[in-house]
Amino acid sequence: MSTPSFELAAIGWTIDPDRAGQGYGTELAGALLEIAFTGLGVRRVEANAFADNAASRRVMEKVGLRHEATFREESLHLTRGWIDGVTYAMLASEHRGRG
Known part of the structure; x- marks a missing residue:
């Protein structure tokens, strides 16, 4: 196993309210994780949200x-x-263990 190139990456997203609830946030977050871990070799990825932002918390989960x-x-x-x-x-x- 090689040593990661980067220690930490932060990901985030903003979805047009007219497009909310259609899975775009989940698709985007999943793609960003894949790029961070597989493409860039990041060791850890973080995402932040307002605590009452249930939609973003659902995406993260x-x-x-x-x-x-x-x-x-x-x-x-x-x-x-x-x-x-x-x-x-x-x-x-x-992330590797999810495969």
């Missing part, structure tokens, strides 16, 4: 990212002020 932390008032929202945020992550070894 569907592609196999695991919930690692919830941070109190860690994210600044344009109109809502400081709100809770979440971090999900996956290691390259976990």
Whole structure:
């Protein structure tokens, strides 16, 4: 097994509300994981979201990212002020084990 080229990558997505719920976020997140782990040799991938963003949390869980932390008032929202945020992550070894 070779040593990864990069230690950490962060992935994210924004979906047009008119296209929400059609699987685009899950497809995109899965592709980003594949690029990060297989294409770039990243050791760890993280994704973040507002804690109350159920749609993004579902995407993260569907592609196999695991919930690692919830941070109190860690994210600044344009109109809502400081709100809770979440971090999900996956290691390259976990990604390989999914196959």
